[in-house]
Amino acid sequence: MTGVPILTAAQMRQAEQAAFRAGTDEYALMEIAGRAAAEIIWRAGHRRDTLVLCGPGNNGGDGFVIARLLKERGVPVRVAALCDSRTASAQRARAGWDGPVEDMMIAAPAVQLVDALFGTGLSRGLEDAVAARLCWLAEDAALTFAVDLPSGVETDSGALLSAVPHFGLCIALGAYKPAHLLHPAAGLVDRLVLADLGIELPSHVHRLGPAELTAPGADSHKYTRGLVAVIGGAMPGASLLASIAAARSGAGSVRRYAHDLPSAGPHAIVHRQFDDIDEVTGLVSDERVGALLVGPGLGLDAKAAALLDVALSSAHPLVLDADALTLLARKDRPLPPDSILTPHEGEFHRLFGVLPGSKIDRARSAARSSGAVVIYKGPDSVIAAPDGRVAVASGMSSWLSTAGTGDVLAGLVAGRLAVTSDPLRAACEAVWLHGDAARRCGAAFVADDLLDALPAAIAARL
Ligand SMILES: NC(=O)C1=CN([C@@H]2O[C@H](COP(=O)(O)OP(=O)(O)OC[C@H]3O[C@@H](n4cnc5c(N)ncnc54)[C@H](O)[C@@H]3O)[C@@H](O)[C@H]2O)[C@@H](O)CC1
Ligand SMILES: Nc1ncnc2c1ncn2[C@@H]1O[C@H](COP(=O)(O)OP(=O)(O)O)[C@@H](O)[C@H]1O
Numbered sequence: 001m002t003g004v005p006i007l008t009a010a011q012m013r014q015a016e017q018a019a020f021r022a023g024t025d026e027y028a029l030m031e032i033a034g035r036a037a038a039e040i041i042w043r044a045g046h047r048r049d050t051l052v053l054c055g056p057g058n059n060g061g062d063g064f065v066i067a068r069l070l071k072e073r074g075v076p077v078r079v080a081a082l083c084d085s086r087t088a089s090a091q092r093a094r095a096g097w098d099g100p101v102e103d104m105m106i107a108a109p110a111v112q113l114v115d116a117l118f119g120t121g122l123s124r125g126l127e128d129a130v131a132a133r134l135c136w137l138a139e140d141a142a143l144t145f146a147v148d149l150p151s152g153v154e155t156d157s158g159a160l161l162s163a164v165p166h167f168g169l170c171i172a173l174g175a176y177k178p179a180h181l182l183h184p185a186a187g188l189v190d191r192l193v194l195a196d197l198g199i200e201l202p203s204h205v206h207r208l209g210p211a212e213l214t215a216p217g218a219d220s221h222k223y224t225r226g227l228v229a230v231i232g233g234a235m236p237g238a239s240l241l242a243s244i245a246a247a248r249s250g251a252g253s254v255r256r257y258a259h260d261l262p263s264a265g266p267h268a269i270v271h272r273q274f275d276d277i278d279e280v281t282g283l284v285s286d287e288r289v290g291a292l293l294v295g296p297g298l299g300l301d302a303k304a305a306a307l308l309d310v311a312l313s314s315a316h317p318l319v320l321d322a323d324a325l326t327l328l329a330r331k332d333r334p335l336p337p338d339s340i341l342t343p344h345e346g347e348f349h350r351l352f353g354v355l356p357g358s359k360i361d362r363a364r365s366a367a368r369s370s371g372a373v374v375i376y377k378g379p380d381s382v383i384a385a386p387d388g389r390v391a392v393a394s395g396m397s398s399w400l401s402t403a404g405t406g407d408v409l410a411g412l413v414a415g416r417l418a419v420t421s422d423p424l425r426a427a428c429e430a431v432w433l434h435g436d437a438a439r440r441c442g443a444a445f446v447a448d449d450l451l452d453a454l455p456a457a458i459a460a461r462l
């Protein structure tokens, strides 16, 4: 899986400890982190009047290093602390700062604010008065920087433990943490920059990287490139959107089984109109089918449930979306191998109940218990495989929150599954392409517009 690793606070500490055992000096690492952050702040803000807020731990230590280095470059810097420095490295960094240290609760604002109060060591919300002061100082600043994390966010879940201001830039130290990508915390940062500290970062969880696609080989034909079957139902528009997305995903051919015949194209899709369920059962034994999608516009009545049973009785890799997920929650049937589930928040709860932990933890438990790849959708879509691998997509256009975009995603997932036969890869590629198509559409688009943007999104990744 490609992409930058995401580490929890405990994993980050382990990686740090491993680096120390291998000979890295703890204070040297703080200097590296502080220098990287100072460089980023310098590039963004140059000689602007700056206030650095330092907390008691190593995040505060980073703050003292940043202040010293900015001052060396001629930046007018003031430092304000919450309390004494408690770790040996933070005390050493504080000793290296040759200016005064103000009391944060009475310090005046500056044009640039650097928040080095708390990072991965935050164990509870900031005291109300401290959080309010941080918000007030941030509101008065033109440029706001969070060192490692905005102070007040829970590292592993992205929850807000106290009031947290909005930051223009967050400098993630060493690796991304879940809070950099998961909402609500991720929504409080305009831009996220990763400062590489050169430490080894073993993780099964990565930020979703760009899809890496290949064009069809010269010997390809429509069946080797993957046949997608889509079972439609009560609402024809949804399965049509999904079918067109599948057809524009790089798959070789798409067959749509539905009660209706659409009045317009694309004519490349083969429409199989059916009234009786027996007319669909042939699908089950058609070995050419590389992926079978059921759910968009399926409905929730007995006929829909019977269609889902047909899909579940096949051995084809299944993509289950929308109504199929709601119906599945009422059943207790195993899924065929290599299946993919694409729930949004409501569908996830119906299917898996209330699970503990972060969105990453919940997606991972759901993938493990269902044996399927789960795309837990939202502004921070989490893609989890049963073996524990996870990719987190973030920064996607919030204009995607419009009807039918999930149908397009489901079609894309089925298309990429038929092409790759690898459910995790297919899910990652589809989420990436969906996000890129949205970016290309700009603002106020409708789901249909995404379909037109797909070929360009694919071309950009060849
Ligand atoms: N892990 C790494 O590889 C590196 C980490 N560094 C920095 O170290 C940070 C983590 O440092 P620490 O573990 O010292 O943690 P923090 O600096 O985030 O804060 C921990 C301290 O704050 C106290 N505390 C926690 N919540 C509080 C609250 N709500 N109110 C008042 N006090 C509270 C704790 O008791 C502890 O004393 C990272 O975020 C990063 O900035 C860098 O210096 C170097 C590299
Ligand atoms: N605020 C948001 N920011 C980014 N992406 C979003 C946001 N809200 C929804 N999405 C994405 O849009 C799609 C919506 O899917 P879904 O909820 O199933 O809608 P529908 O059923 O109407 O098609 C998903 O891919 C989801 O990740």
Ligand SMILES: [K+]
Pocket: 059, 115, 116, 117, 118, 119, 146, 147, 148, 149, 150, 151
């Ligand atoms: K911070």
